[in-house]
Amino acid sequence: MTRKYFGTDGIRGEVGKGVITPDFVLRLGWAAGKVLAERAEGDSKLILIGKDTRISGYMFESALQAGLINAGVDVGLLGPMPTPAIAYLTRTFQAQAGIVISASHNAYQDNGIKFFSGTGTKLPDDIELAIEEQLDKPMETAAQLGKALRINDAAGRYIEYCKGTMPWGFSLKGLKLVLDCANGATYHVAPDVFRELGASIDVIGAEPDGLNINEQCGSTKPGRLQSRVLETEADLGIGFDGDGDRLVFVDHKGELVDGDEILYLIAADRQRFGSGCDGVVGTLMSNFGFELGLERLGIPFERAKVGDRYVIEKMKQNNWLLGGENSGHIVCGDVSTTGDGIIAALQVLLALSRSEQSLHETKQGMRKLPQTMINVRINGKVDLNHSELDDAVSKAESDLDGKGRVLLRPSGTEPLIRVMVEGEDLPLVNQLAQDLAAVVEKLFASA
Template sequence: MTRKYFGTDGIRGLVGEFPITPDFMLKLGWAAGCVLMDRFAGPNMILIGKDTRISGYMFESALQAGLINAGVDVGLLGPMPTPGVAYLTRTFQAQAGIVISASHNSYVDNGIKFFSGNGTKLPDDIELLIEEQLEKPMITAERLGKARRITDASGRYIEFCKGTMPWGFSLQGLQIVLDCAHGATYNIAPSVFTELGAKVVPLFVEPNGTNINRSCGSTKPEALQEHVVEVGADLGIAFDGDGDRVIFVDHKGELVDGDELLYIIAAHQQQYGGGCEGVAGTLMSNFGFELGLKELGVPFGRAKVGDRYVIEMMRDKGWSLGGENSGHIVCSNVTTTGDGIISALQVLLAITTLGVPLHKAKKGMQKLPQTMINVHMAKRIDVNGDPTIQNAVAQIEAKLAGTGRVLLRPSGTEPVVRVMVEGQNKNQVKELAQELASVVETVLN
């Protein structure tokens, strides 16, 4: 069945496939409430959290009105990282959790993510039932629901994050610069790391509704890199707007991406955690990451890009570690979904146990040069089926002569196609990526 509303990461209105309006949100709340009440037992409650973008207030009000109209009680969490909503949904044994967020996008976008009562993404069949319900006329329930604000939501999540660390774990002596992207982690992450003993230098923790992800956060870490070096910190940590992604900066100001962070966690598990069963990466994972894991004796698999597919592979193979080079890391031995704060803590546990600075810990793997160019997509076509594009791909692969790889992937959250070339020679990789991107640009626009 072709989906009209749901994509691989929730409601896709944030990329312009259809406008998300207050009227739609009202209807969505009612439809989701009807389906979830019918399918799941337990407390008659659904939680709503959001990031800090200004449209979240309007959409939160519309969503809760729709849920109340379906007879559902609503728990309002306020600004809360996406993984925090997943955790609290489990804690309160709610029927579901809803996140209003457009992740790393700018404030003008917004979207919706759903979590089931066990803190995982909603099953496909439930999403399809919600889509079917959206097409029906809205009817008011005989018993209306009620809404209440959960005032201790942040404190509960902070304690959960700290509780994932071993007894006696301390960050005493570490100076850490935290870039919270003016997003959902702004009032939570500094508390977590400070209470664990670190000296925290907070950056971008003053959200105003329109500055989320603006020249900051995990997708734009330049200011963090400069600040780490300027203050002489041991390392820096950057989250995205909704707090499910994380990247690091070492004391030299060098970026440490998701592949390298996953490698560090896997190396620690292999040496001190009783072994690492395997790691699920994606088609975008660096080939050097795969080689590094092979040297550790850790199995590796590539899933399609997207945390849903990574988690599926982890579940199928019985692995507890996976993620993407963007910094979306899943540690299922600790929590149910990608969590920037918890992933950061797992990295810090690794380097403190290994007794090495971050700069040295990441050297266990050597990344191959990789260039990715985002090409705007004015019209949707099958880039992997277009003959002109595929002929260009074949020519690029011939020039790489088996020493690299090429990947074309339409984004799931933005109207762009990601053109990636990877190989041994940095200059060649850059030139070939630009050459292929030019062809893709011509075809798409």
């Protein structure tokens, strides 16, 4: 069956356009409830709903709730909560599923729906396909309607869970932090986690109004965080995205620390001070310097396609516990089933504590290589298997002499080919990227 709605990260779009409408979300709730109720074991038919802080979340929460209740399913309303918190609470309450209403790092005009299974992982493909099939059927009311309840202690439960991932006696006392909550789902959770662990915190981006989520703040727009760290002479800063599954760090000099560096710090700490690191999964976009840094530590590394779904799949295949993306989506599989910004931040702070060094000092163990990316706009889908392009790539790789890499990747959302070159020599990297982009444009721009 062809997928109509579910993408690699749920269902997303601009509110009111495409599939993201109240009518569709109502039907989606009913279809999901119908499918999951039929597969429920015993009498428990509970599905949790959480959301970020964008204004459309209220509308879609009501629509989902109505659809699920109409299908005979009980609903637990969590309110604004980070996406990974919903995965955790779904397991804790032994619910059939958890539903997140969020468009992550996107602007408030967008929204989306993401499902977690009862184990806090992605819904199995067969259930997604069954829900899509149910969506095409007439909506009918169950003989026994479901009920709704609000779970008032959801935030407190998640805060305690986050703190509980740290070793007994771990303390952040004496550490001065700036937190940027992106006016998103971490605004009422992250400050309490770090404050209760003893840190002195300065919080920005924690005044959501439904329209300002990710607006010039958070992990995708860290300029304000960098300035605040310097102004307050903080030890470091942590920026989350709108739904709390990504993060970036800022060191005391105002320098940005991205997902590759964060993942390196965690892996290096486990290799040196923990029980070892069996391996790390990155993506096609992970910096080559990250790969070389892990190689020096004797840590195996593999690349997955871009997207947390593919990272987690490869982690499971290899039975590895660490993976992530340079965007700051970090998965620590021993403590969480999905990417979790707060959990990843705590893992980095644990690493800094054990190394007895500043973030700026510790990150020097890895040197990112210069990277140039050029987006070439194309007309429709193209086949990159072309002899002239193959020859151009081979020449570029030869010029890099094993000290860099070339990547040509179609965008998953736009009519673009992303041309990326990494290497030690920045002028050479720039030139090779321009040469390859010219070949791609010549071959495919008018295809």
